[in-house]
Amino acid sequence: MARPPRPQSREQRDPVSVALRMLARRPYSIAEMRRVLERKFDVAEQVAAAIVRLRELGLLDDKKFAEQYASSLARNRSFGRRRVERELKAKLVDYRYIEPALDQAFEETSERILLEQALDKKLRGLRLPLSRSKFYALCRSLLRLGFRSDDIMKMVRSRPELRPKAEGFEGGRGLKF
16 A cells, blocks of 8 residues: 655755755765756756855855865775776766866875775785786776776786796786786
């Protein structure tokens, strides 16, 4: 048996109130907030007015959001530059603010150090010496974290414990040590 719809309070019909409750849980980019509010409310003018009001109050700011989110992803999740860029684009951040936010985040935190940390974390769960498939899986996982392939190979080559033990490993697919 279907429940009858609950009557909506005035707050549930007001886009600003809904947006404030959403912002209390986590930050949003302007476009992301607009998209969510447009799904909830049919009146585009109300949504536009709510976005303008939230921007006036300083609660929606793509530049500040991009800087904080990029810095958080780099420091807390050990993501590389490319992954942070993808995440910012997925959050619908204005493109003008992505590059400056990336520059600031990776000025604070060295991408090389993040790569070392990510590699150390990955190696804790692996049994050495690595087989060819495990080696490729390790490199692919670091690529997915947003690190550049040449940086990954330099880091891997600098680690003696990752030297291949099996014969024939060095000639495979152009990966030579």
